[in-house]
Amino acid sequence: MMTDNSSEAPRRVLVTGATGYLGGRLAPRLLEAGYTVRVLARNPDKLEGVPWASDVEIARGDLGDRDSLKKAFLDVDVVYYLVHSMGSPGDGDFAKTERESAENVAAVAEEAEVSRIVYLGGLHPETGELSEHLESRAEVGRILIESTVPTLVLQAGVVIGSGSASFEMIRHLTNRLPVMTTPRWVHNRIQPIAVRDILHYLIGAAEAELPESRTYDVGGPDVMEYGEMMNIYADVAGLRKRQMLVLPVLTPRLAGHWIGLVTPIPRGLAMPLIESLQFDAVAHETDIDDVLDRPDGGLASFRESVRLALRNIDDGESETTWSDSVSAPSDPLPSDPDWAGEVVYSDVRSVYLGSGPDEIATRLRDAVVSGDLRGWQIDDDGSPGNVRLRSTGTLPGSAWMQYRTSSAGGGTRLEQRTEFFPRGLAGRVFWYGSLPARKILLGRTLQAVVAHVDRA
DSSP: BBOOOTTTTOOOOEEEESSSHHHHHHHHHHHHHHOOEEEESGGGGGGOOOOTTGSSSEEEEOOOHHHHHHHHTTTOEEEEEEEOOOOOOOOOHHHHHHHHHHHHHHHHHTTTSSSSEEEEEEEEOSSOOOOHHHHHHHHHHHHHHHHHSOEEEEEEEEOOOOOOOOHHHHHHHHHHOOOOEEOGGSSSEEEOEEHHHHHHHHHHEEEEESOEEEEEOOOOOOOOOOHHHHHHHHTTTTTOOEEEOOOTTTTTTHHHHHHHHHSSHHHHHHHHHHHTTSBBOHHHOGGGGTEEEEEEOOOOOHHHHHHHHTTTHHHHHEEEEEEEESOTTSSSOTTTTTTOSSEEEEEEEEEEEOOOOHHHHHHHHHHHHHTTTTEEOOOOOOOTTTTEEEEEEOOSSSEEEEEEEEEETEEEEEHHHHHHHEEEEEEEEEHHHHHHHHHHHHEEEEEEEEEEEEHH
């Protein structure tokens, strides 16, 4: 299985695409595994504020600039190739850019005597014509395999986790459309994999036995139709089963335009994703089991993967920060694009109180409990000056209310923040339809809490 290098000095690995979806999650886990990590970034400023940034070497470079790669690859044992352009299909420069980047990495890795390249490609049919997006990913793998550097290519399908482009398309489409018109690819077979599991394979690939450079297919335990994936998502998210009307005339280009209109995913990103869905994406072999153990507890099912990706909603956590160097793989990160993650509606209001924050903090919890907040129950760790409540009402979504105190000009600022995670279209209609009543009720709620604080 894996070689044992426990008696050796930590191996140096280079992660390209460290500001991307998988790179940003892989780098801190490689550090945890004991590797010395160097990351390549075209714009290192994007790593400012990342807690693990001070623990890695940061190299400025671009896969299209061979000279910048020479310094980045110096004294590196393993190179992780996680950069992939998601250009619009039909753009002739897209495939050319990908090809040149792969050739640069292969050439510089040979010159620097890198011991291994690990590349993440995509599952695709073994024969027949592919979309430009899939063909480009396959070509990058072939270029790396044909180099003199030992290369392990993992081929995965849809990665399930908050922030993954493929998962976000499932999320946004299912949340917004109780009934949707779909192309024929809604019946194509998909083998998704949890982000935690693909990270397990990526980390293990650094030292897995590799008799020859080759591809390994990886996937979760479930094979299903794309439409089935959306309905399982709906079930986990508490939504009704989605109705799908298949239109054979709905081309990938039209479908890409439609997704760009009804979801926040950019059309330039939606188009290659849609084109790739014209093909089955299932593993054709399980040879990875011969060189790497499966994750502890086994591979996560699609249902469990979705549950993990949505757990921040169950916990009432809408704001993501770099507070932890290693969060759960399925959780969102601040480096994820703006279109990633669930819609959250907020109502924030505050008042200024003359007493100091310590004095207010001691009164706040009793004030909230005594404030006659019917329909809410306290759900936090008891921290002074910070009280969080969960709605117990029957709503088309999940609602949370939080009170926070902070110093402000010799007194205290008391903030009341209400956040609502809508469930489907009904949740969005509810939020906007209840606007007049909500403003009155939330205003009165804050007044009641302040009155109890003053009396205390």
